[in-house]
Amino acid sequence: MSLATVADIIAGKVPQGEITTVKGWVRTRRDSKAGISFLAIYDGSGFDPVQAVIANTLENYNSDVLSLTAGCSVAVTGEVVASQGKGQSFEIQATKVEVIGLVEDPDTYPMAAKRHSIEFLREVAHLRPRTNIIGAVARVRNTLSQAIHRFYHEQGYIWVSTPLITASDCEGAGEMFRVSTLDNENLPRTDAGNVDYDKDFFGKETFLTVSGQLNAEAYACALGKVYTFGPTFRAENSNTTRHLAEFWMVEPEIAFADLSDAADLAEAMLKYVFKAVLEERPDDMAFFQQRVDKECISRLEQMVDSDFVRMDYTDAITILENCGKKFEFPVSWGVDLSSEHERYLAEEHVGAPVILQNYPKDIKAFYMRMNEDGKTVAAMDVLAPGIGEIIGGAQREERLDMLDKRMEEMNIDVSHMEWYRDLRRYGTVPHAGFGLGFERLVSYVTGVQNIRDVIPFPRAPRSANF
RNA sequence: UCCCCAAUAGUUCAGUUGGUAGAACGGCGGACUGUUAAUCCGUAUGUCGCUGGUUCGAGUCCAGCUUGGGGAGCCA
Numbered sequence: 001m002s003l004a005t006v007a008d009i010i011a012g013k014v015p016q017g018e019i020t021t022v023k024g025w026v027r028t029r030r031d032s033k034a035g036i037s038f039l040a041i042y043d044g045s046g047f048d049p050v051q052a053v054i055a056n057t058l059e060n061y062n063s064d065v066l067s068l069t070a071g072c073s074v075a076v077t078g079e080v081v082a083s084q085g086k087g088q089s090f091e092i093q094a095t096k097v098e099v100i101g102l103v104e105d106p107d108t109y110p111m112a113a114k115r116h117s118i119e120f121l122r123e124v125a126h127l128r129p130r131t132n133i134i135g136a137v138a139r140v141r142n143t144l145s146q147a148i149h150r151f152y153h154e155q156g157y158i159w160v161s162t163p164l165i166t167a168s169d170c171e172g173a174g175e176m177f178r179v180s181t182l183d184n185e186n187l188p189r190t191d192a193g194n195v196d197y198d199k200d201f202f203g204k205e206t207f208l209t210v211s212g213q214l215n216a217e218a219y220a221c222a223l224g225k226v227y228t229f230g231p232t233f234r235a236e237n238s239n240t241t242r243h244l245a246e247f248w249m250v251e252p253e254i255a256f257a258d259l260s261d262a263a264d265l266a267e268a269m270l271k272y273v274f275k276a277v278l279e280e281r282p283d284d285m286a287f288f289q290q291r292v293d294k295e296c297i298s299r300l301e302q303m304v305d306s307d308f309v310r311m312d313y314t315d316a317i318t319i320l321e322n323c324g325k326k327f328e329f330p331v332s333w334g335v336d337l338s339s340e341h342e343r344y345l346a347e348e349h350v351g352a353p354v355i356l357q358n359y360p361k362d363i364k365a366f367y368m369r370m371n372e373d374g375k376t377v378a379a380m381d382v383l384a385p386g387i388g389e390i391i392g393g394a395q396r397e398e399r400l401d402m403l404d405k406r407m408e409e410m411n412i413d414v415s416h417m418e419w420y421r422d423l424r425r426y427g428t429v430p431h432a433g434f435g436l437g438f439e440r441l442v443s444y445v446t447g448v449q450n451i452r453d454v455i456p457f458p459r460a461p462r463s464a465n466f
Numbered sequence: 467u468c469c470c471c472a473a474u475a476g477u478u479c480a481g482u483u484g485g486u487a488g489a490a491c492g493g494c495g496g497a498c499u500g501u502u503a504a505u506c507c508g509u510a511u512g513u514c515g516c517u518g519g520u521u522c523g524a525g526u527c528c529a530g531c532u533u534g535g536g537g538a539g540c541c542a
Contacts, residue, residue, distance in 0.1 A: 027503085028502085028503065028504095030499095030500095030501045030502070030503095030504060031499090031501085032498085032499055032500065032501060033497080033498065033499075034498090034499065034500075034501095036500070036501080037501090038500080038501050038502075038504095040502080040503090051501085051502080053500080053501090069493085070492090083500090084500055085500050085501060085502070086500095086501095086502075087501090087502045088502085105476095105493090106476095106492085106493055106494085107476065107492080107493040107494075107510095107511090108476050108493085109476075109492090109493090110476070110477080112476070112477085112492055112493070115477075115478065115491075115492095115503090116477065116478080117477080117478070119534065119535065120477070120478090122534090123534090174540070174541065175540090211542090232542080234540090234541075234542085236540055236541070237467060237540090238467095238539085238540060238541075239467085240536095240537085240538085240539090240540090240541095241535095241536080241537095242541085242542080243540080243541070243542085244542090247542070248542095249542060250542095328538090338538085338539080339537090339538075339539090340538095381542095388541090388542095389541070389542065390542070391542075392541075392542060435542060436542070437541085437542030438542085439542085440542060441542095450535095462533095
């Protein structure tokens, strides 16, 4: 007797005639008074449940089997046989049904109904992985995550674990969460009356990181090709379908590389992970295609086979100015593109993700490399239809004098940045990298529109439940 | 943070000019069937988000608040 997953049984990987046990949860029960019941059992191993056929001759048929409802946990033992019914190739002819855990009140079990709004499921985040859609999201998310690690590993990148607690308050990527062990009710004060962070755990002000990039640069300037993949925190009061206070980010950093190399890497990485999802999760993707977004599979298939469009910011402005469309925010060279502009470029003008490059220096961060024109920096954004910015990256300023000039222009406190300047003082090299918002990637791949539904327990302003 | 919309049964929703609460699904009971989110019959659902106001009377009108959704800004 063996223990098998639902996925292996319905895929025919368990030989017919073998006695096996599956452990999982009941999705539905259908009774036939002709003398049998059918249980659809899922265990998370794949999208489709396995059917267990249970004869009323089983000793606990009346006492246990007939009281099973959606959500009950069971262990079913029986012979794997070819199914007599339509809808599945293989099923289990049960010889034993063991009830592990009943649902104590089926009438109020939140997951019992057939259809739920995605908003309701958000309120029961501890139970929603039991649904088809959130289960599928979890598997696709895992596949994307594994594929990202595999991609960088195969390309010779080192995975660097950058710190989540940081003292750099000038990363410029947004508001930060304070990390402190001080007693808020009784804060220590300096003679001048300010909070005395010398008394705090780290002896200085500390925060949760908004990006691992600066630390990743240090390792790239020693190990060549590195990446970070971990959680990131932004205390911005953003209430949208594409922002989280806690999200995961993939940040590769490449030494001896320029902007074009970073764009090449972004394109290759996206194609690699799209291909992995298409190959490894056809069951879940078929569900998303049927119920969430008709285009989700064809979109990925097209992208795997086509070159991404690359466009300079300056050319994008010309396109927007001449497209004849009225925008709420007027377009001219030097403005930061807003959602409507990015949407037009990605969704209407190109109809696919587009890589925008070489932005005006005044709308970008201090560490981005100044171009020869003195007006633009070697920055890039990957804009995805329906999502917007999915990747933001740049070639880093490797020239110390230029870096200092930019930090001065942007009023950045250099005192925390000496270590970062050292990277330019001791054997500096051109290098480049980008940040990929992992949840935005999951959202793009699955077609699930709200970012709060592609992370297990979303954290957002006024929302940190479970 | 700003703009718009919503809140009624476990869930998804309907509820007319203000007159005392309804359907479907799910649950429960039964019928029927190698069933496929089965089908058919029966049955119970409830602090109408909260507080106040208008009114003889408020799920319905008004104000404030709370929560949720969409859009914008910020960004990944």
